[in-house]
Structures are given as structure tokens and as C-alpha cells.
Amino acid sequence: MNLEALASCLSTSACAxxxxxxALIIGMLLFMVASGLSLIFGVLGVINFAHGAFYMVGxxxxxxxYQATESFxxxxxxxxxxxxxxxxxxxxxxxxxxxxxxxxxxxxxxxAAILIFDDLVKIIAGPEYKMMGMPEAFALPPLEFGGGFVxxxxxxxxxxxxxxxxxxxxxxxxxxxxxxxxxxxxxxxMVSALGINTTMLYAGVFGVGSLLAGIAGALAAPTxxxxxxxxxxxxxxxxxxxxxxxxxxxxxxxxxALLIGFTRAFGAIGFPLFVDGLMFxxxxxxxxxxxxxxxxxxxxx
Amino acid sequence: MSEIKSGIGRRTxxxxxxxxxxxxxxxxxxxxxxxxxxxxxxTILSGRVAILGTSSIPGVxxxxxxxxxxxxxxxxxxxxxxxxxxxxxxxxxxxxxDLINNDGCEIILDGEASSGSFAVHEVIxxxxxxxxxxxxxxxxxxADPKQKVKTAFRCARQGIHDAVAGGSYAAKIAKEKGLKKxxxxxxxxxxxxxxxAEFIQYAKVFEPSIEVVDQLWxxxxxxxxxxxxxKTMQVKPQAVxxxxxxxxxxxxxxxxxxxxxxxxxxxxxGGLGDPPILxxxxxxxxxxNTAYRYNKKFPDNPGNEQFNDxxxxxxxxEPTNWGWQNFVAANFVIEALKxxxxxxxxxxxxxxxxxxxxKTPLGVGGTITMRDTDHTIINYPVAWGKxxxxxxxxxxxxxxxxxxxxxxxxxxxxxxxxx
Numbered sequence: 001m002n003l004e005a006l007a008s009c010l011s012t013s014a015c016a017x018x019x020x021x022x023a024l025i026i027g028m029l030l031f032m033v034a035s036g037l038s039l040i041f042g043v044l045g046v047i048n049f050a051h052g053a054f055y056m057v058g059x060x061x062x063x064x065x066y067q068a069t070e071s072f073x074x075x076x077x078x079x080x081x082x083x084x085x086x087x088x089x090x091x092x093x094x095x096x097x098x099x100x101x102x103x104x105x106x107x108x109x110x111x112a113a114i115l116i117f118d119d120l121v122k123i124i125a126g127p128e129y130k131m132m133g134m135p136e137a138f139a140l141p142p143l144e145f146g147g148g149f150v151x152x153x154x155x156x157x158x159x160x161x162x163x164x165x166x167x168x169x170x171x172x173x174x175x176x177x178x179x180x181x182x183x184x185x186x187x188x189x190m191v192s193a194l195g196i197n198t199t200m201l202y203a204g205v206f207g208v209g210s211l212l213a214g215i216a217g218a219l220a221a222p223t224x225x226x227x228x229x230x231x232x233x234x235x236x237x238x239x240x241x242x243x244x245x246x247x248x249x250x251x252x253x254x255x256x257a258l259l260i261g262f263t264r265a266f267g268a269i270g271f272p273l274f275v276d277g278l279m280f281x282x283x284x285x286x287x288x289x290x291x292x293x294x295x296x297x298x299x300x301x
Numbered sequence: 302m303s304e305i306k307s308g309i310g311r312r313t314x315x316x317x318x319x320x321x322x323x324x325x326x327x328x329x330x331x332x333x334x335x336x337x338x339x340x341x342x343x344t345i346l347s348g349r350v351a352i353l354g355t356s357s358i359p360g361v362x363x364x365x366x367x368x369x370x371x372x373x374x375x376x377x378x379x380x381x382x383x384x385x386x387x388x389x390x391x392x393x394x395x396x397x398x399d400l401i402n403n404d405g406c407e408i409i410l411d412g413e414a415s416s417g418s419f420a421v422h423e424v425i426x427x428x429x430x431x432x433x434x435x436x437x438x439x440x441x442x443x444a445d446p447k448q449k450v451k452t453a454f455r456c457a458r459q460g461i462h463d464a465v466a467g468g469s470y471a472a473k474i475a476k477e478k479g480l481k482k483x484x485x486x487x488x489x490x491x492x493x494x495x496x497x498a499e500f501i502q503y504a505k506v507f508e509p510s511i512e513v514v515d516q517l518w519x520x521x522x523x524x525x526x527x528x529x530x531x532k533t534m535q536v537k538p539q540a541v542x543x544x545x546x547x548x549x550x551x552x553x554x555x556x557x558x559x560x561x562x563x564x565x566x567x568x569x570x571g572g573l574g575d576p577p578i579l580x581x582x583x584x585x586x587x588x589x590n591t592a593y594r595y596n597k598k599f600p601d602n603p604g605n606e607q608f609n610d611x612x613x614x615x616x617x618x619e620p621t622n623w624g625w626q627n628f629v630a631a632n633f634v635i636e637a638l639k640x641x642x643x644x645x646x647x648x649x650x651x652x653x654x655x656x657x658x659x660k661t662p663l664g665v666g667g668t669i670t671m672r673d674t675d676h677t678i679i680n681y682p683v684a685w686g687k688x689x690x691x692x693x694x695x696x697x698x699x700x701x702x703x704x705x706x707x708x709x710x711x712x713x714x715x716x717x718x719x720x
């Protein structure tokens with residue numbers, strides 16, 4: 001524990017800016033993954049344990065597209081849309097068959113999907129790690145803010161994630177389609193009785209949730225090594241985020257993801273040996289004091 | 302309802318018992334002059350460190366292809382049989398037994414990482430075939446006399462040798478450039494912590510002014526190192542040592558590049574020198590210090606280049622550290638088989654391997670010696686060099702005198718009570 005170093009960092013603008021940006025880098029990527037997980041749970045009522053595998057597939061799609069075209073825009077779209085499509089197919093042909101079933105059955109189906117996706121990646125791309133590399137447009141010196149430094153790509157990543165998050169929130173809260181989706185989460189038979197095709201809606205929501213995982217994978221690809229099974233670690237952190245933020249709450253996911261980001265960024269300075277411990281302690285505390293999460297819906301009585 | 306006859310005939314019983322024993326119990330008894338000499342390799346072929354196994358196999362194949370093309374050992378060809386342990390020590394022990402008992406392997410090239418190698422070592426103690434550990438860098442495996450197995454050897458670099466060579470090199474650079482304020486960033490598991498402690502220990506022995514101001518321990522296989530990198534920027538060390546390796550090291554360097562960390566900080570790495578890692582990094586910074594892992598220009602001789610070319614024909618990348626170690630191990634086996642005229646008895650082969658001075662293009666001065674006292678190799682390259690942004694990726698190798706390494710190793714053994 002080095003609280004002196006933490007206090008010193010917070011009192012210096014260079015250190016504070018760099019560490020705040022670190023928190024945003026970690027938090028916003030985590031938010032992209034966790035928001036998809038949360039959206040799917042909030043509307044469909046299933047926990048997509050295969051969400052981490054979708055993040056991995058998004059990263060590999062982006063890598064493959066970048067290798068073929070050297071265009072980051074194409075890579076980004078390939079990661080996002082490719083995984084969105086896979087999400088729709090996965091929902092239609094697999095997940096829809098276990099709706100309403102025991103959570104253990106859903107877990108087994110998702111676990112099987114994880115193993116299948118991992119093996120497919122291994123067969124197609126090989127078991128060795130891959131590195132996409134930084135696109136030319138972002139290969140710039142880090143930007144300076146108040147004496148602290150933030151790499152240009154991370155500025156883009158933070159802003160892109162924030163824009164997508166705001167867009168998602170607006171779509172759910174302020175549009176007619178969003179209203180229908182919210183109604184679907186609460187009373188599917190009533191939505192169906194109004195003549196709305198709920199089957200299509202379920203598939204669409206699952207696709208959007210998956211697309212968010214794909215976006216996270218594509219955003220991570222230029223800075224992280226790609227390996228089969230890379231989705232597992234981010235899935236665990238995403239679960240911590242959704243539990244803290246509240247299953248089904250996009251804003252809750254954002255707050256919790258940033259909380260994790262700040263814990264890791266400033267924990268590295270002040271309490272490096274207890275960063276993971278604090279993350280899990282926060283989760284345990286939320287489970288004890290508010291089991292539905294910070295902004296989660298209380299179960300209907 | 303017809304009655305089921307429950308008795309088992311005597312012949313059926315004896316036949317079944319013999320077959321069962323052959324499958325499960327007794328070591329496979331090869332014909333005195335079986336046409337093929339099978340060599341088994343338990344290794345890791347799946348998961349995040351699959352490159353350990355996938356780059357070890359072609360090293361052996363280059364050597365076996367050469368001897369087989371030349372007619373084999375008295376007309377008998379060598380065949381490599383591989384099994385995936387998935388990185389689990391219990392599985393490594395199981396597949397090693399299977400290779401010997403069921404697959405008819407008469408020699409083992411153990412391509413496991415350290416944890417698996419200790420398990421394989423005990424199987425070899427039990428079954429007595431010749432075994433060369435080809436990837437374990439853990440000094441204890443051969444330095445601790447309690448571990449000694451008559452037919453087991455290590456043909457791989459060793460932690461203590463690397464620590465002395467790395468410490469000596471780092472101290473020299475530190476002295477030249479006045480690098481006193483050091484930091485370490487290594488994976489948080491046994492190898493990462495031990496390797497870092499040994500490097501720093503010997504760097505301080507050679508240059509006492511070195512001071513370690515902070516140590517970071519990111520998790521093994523962590524995907525993101527941003528908080529470690531930004532912490533480094535706050536601490537502002539003059540030099541950083543890292544025991545990160547494989548894909549973790551690639552991610553760390555790429556992420557550090559975004560912050561231009563290496564413009565003001567000297568970097569020392571034990572694991573950067575593998576060609577697949579150097580080529581995976583899209584923007585390899587110049588001037589990073591790395592231990593020799595493999596380089597087709599070092600040792601600079603035609604035999605090494607030929608090995609590199611033959612290896613590249615088999616896989617799509619240049620050899621790794623594990624690639625050359627397995628190539629040399631396979632050549633120790635071939636030479637021993639030549640000397641025993643193809644006899645695969647473990648004790649006979651072991652007496653040939655023990656103390657053998659193998660002529661190889663990978664050795665310092667063209668020779669690598671299998672030391673008879675502790676069954677481990679010496680006189681292999683322990684150089685350090687600096688990165689450049691294009692092939693051959695690492696240049697200006699500086700070798701450490703083996704006499705110096707052996708002297709300090711002896712002191713280290715005495716301190717441990719092993720000499």
C-alpha cells in the first residue's frame with residue numbers, strides 16, 4: 001500500500017491526467033463489452049456466457065479485414081457487423097431453443113459455443129498469437145493534456161465508445177423502437193398481442209448486443225495480441241461490471257466500467273497488490289447491499 | 302429367456318491378460334532391430350503457449366530428416382511421435398508413459414515447459430529410457446543433485462546461466478550510460494518472479510550502483526498493460542527489465558510504443574529475441590536490449606543459416622529458442638545412436654551422451670558440451686544484442702565468457718549446498 005504515491009499523483013496534473021486517461025481507456029472498452037451483455041440480459045433475460053467469444057471473433061474479423069485491405073475503417077466494420085450477424089444466427093438457431101430453460105442449460109449451451117468458437121479460430125487462424133498493429137492514421141506521438149500524455153488511438157477509442165454508448169442509450173430511451181424493446185423486456189406477450197414480431201425483435205436485440213462485443217474486439221485489435229480463448233478474461237471483468245452496474249442497465253454498465261477503470265488505473269499507483277481484490281470486494285459489497293446492482297431493476301413482486 | 306453364460310475360458314483369460322498388460326502395464330518391448338527407431342515428444346500443442354511445441358517439433362524434424370536422408374542409423378530411420386500435454390504436468394506424465402509403453406518410443410525428447418518437465422523426469426526415473434529435456438530452463442531440474450536421473454539430460458538454456466550473462470551485460474550498459482534507477486515489469490508467477498530476481502541479483506553483483514525503484518507484476522496472459530505502462534511513466538526509471546514473453550511481450554511493446562516509452566528508457570528483455578516475436582511486433586523500436594533466443598546470423602556460420610533455411614521450409618517462420626534447442630537435442634540423440642550402433646538401451650545411450658562434445662553450428666566455437674557432472678549443456682550462445690527495425694532484427698551481439706559463467710555458477714551451487 002503506497003497511499004503517499006497515490007496522493008502525490010492526484011496532486012500533480014501530469015500524473016492525474018495520464019491515470020484518468022488510463023481509467024477511461026480500460027473502462028470504455030469494458031463498457032462496450034458489458035453493455036452488450038447487459039442489453040441481452042435486460043431484454044431477453046438470458047446471460048450470454050459466449051459474449052467473450054464474440055469479442056474474440058470481432059478482433060479476429062478486424063485483423064483479417066485489416067490484413068486484406070489495410071483499412072482500419074473496413075476492419076472496424078468487419079468486426080462489428082460480422083459479429084452482429086453471428087449473434088443473430090446464434091440467437092435464432094441456438095439460444096432461442098433454451099429460452100425459459102434452466103440457467104444451467106443456458107450455461108452449457110454457451111460454454112459449448114465458446115469451445116467451438118475457440119477451436120474454429122485455432123483451426124482457421126492458427127494457435128499462435130497475432131498482432132494487427134497500429135493503423136497508419138493513429139501512429140502519432142501521444143497527445144499532451146495538462147502535462148499528461150494520451151495516445152491518439154486511445155483518444156479515438158474513448159470517444160468512439162462514448163458516442164456508441166450515447167447512441168445506444170438514445171435509441172433505447174428516445175425512439176419508438178426503443179420503447180417497444182423496453183416493453184418487450186417487461187411484457188413480451190403484450191408486445192406480441194399488439195402485432196409486433198417479437199421473434200425478429202429478440203434476434204435484433206441479440207444481434208445489437210453481439211455487435212457491441214464485436215466493436216470492442218475491433219477496437220482492441222490494434223493494441224492487443226489476438227489468441228484463441230482471449231475472450232475469457234474480458235468476460236470475467238464484464239460480469240463484474242454488469243453485477244455492479246445492474247443487469248440490464250446500460251448507464252449502470254457505464255458507471256461500473258468506469259469504476260473498474262479508475263480502480264485499476266489508480267490502484268496501480270496506490271495499492272498494486274490489491275487491485276483485483278478491491279474489484280471483487282466491490283462486487284461482493286453490491287451483491288450484499290443491493291443485489292440488483294447500482295442501477296438494476298428490482299425484481300417485480 | 303436364454304441364460305447368459307458368465308464364465309470366461311482359460312485361453313480367453315490369458316489372451317486378455319496379455320493384451321491388457323501390453324496396453325496398460327509393461328514397457329513396450331521393441332524388436333531388437335525394429336525398422337524404425339521411434340522417439341517420443343510430450344509437449345504443449347494447444348492453448349496460449351502452443352508455440353512452445355509447434356516450434357520445437359520442426360527443430361527435431363530438421364535433424365531427423367537429415368539423418369534419414371543419409372540412410373538412417375545402420376539403415377534404421379528415426380521417427381518422431383508427438384503428444385499434446387495441454388500444459389498440464391499430470392497429462393505430461395501420462396502421455397510420456399503412453400509414448401513409451403504403448404507407442405513403442407525408445408527415446409524421449411521432453412518438449413515440456415518446466416512444470417511438465419519435472420513430471421516427465423519422474424517417469425524417466427521409473428522407466429529408464431534416454432530422455433533429453435529440451436525446453437525447461439529451470440536450474441533446479443539438473444543443478445539439484447537430488448533430482449539426478451541417470452538417463453535424463455537437459456539440452457536447453459538454464460536460468461542461472463542466463464542470469465549471470467544478462468546481469469553482466471546489463472551492468473556493462475548501466476556503467477557506460479549511468480543507468481542507476483531501474484524498474485522491473487514481469488508476469489506474476491513463479492518463472493516471472495524467479496527470473497527477475499536472478500537477473501537483478503547478478504546485475505547488482507556486477508554493478509552495485511543499480512537501484513530497483515519499483516517492481517510491477519501484471520498477471521500472466523494479461524491482455525492490457527496500460528496501467529503498468531503509465532505507472533512506469535510516473536516512476537520515470539532509467540532502465541526497465543522485463544521477463545514478459547510470447548504474446549504478452551508483443552502486446553506490452555506495442556502498447557508502450559503508443560506512449561513512446563522507449564525513447565527515454567532503456568529496455569532489457571530475456572524473451573524478445575525469438576524471431577516470431579520480433580516479427581510479430583509491427584513497430585519494433587530500435588535499441589532494445591535482448592537475450593539471444595535465436596538468430597540466423599548468430600552464431601554466424603553457414604551451418605546455422607542452413608539450419609534456419611531447412612526449418613523455414615517446414616514451418617512459415619524462423620526458428621525459436623525452442624527450435625534450436627530441439628535441433629541440438631536431436632543431434633545429441635543421433636550421435637549417441639551412431640556410437641551405440643543403433644542400440645537404444647537407456648543406460649548405453651546415456652553413457653554416450655554424458656560428457657559428449659557435440660559438433661554443432663549452434664555452439665560457441667562450433668561445439669556444445671553435455672556436462673557429465675550435472676547432465677546439462679554448456680557453451681551454447683548466451684549473448685545479448687540490440688534490436689533494429691528490419692531483419693536480422695537483433696545485431697551487435699555481446700557474448701559473455703563461459704569461464705566467467707561457470708565460475709559464478711559454481712559459487713551459486715555452493716550457496717545452495719549443491720556443490
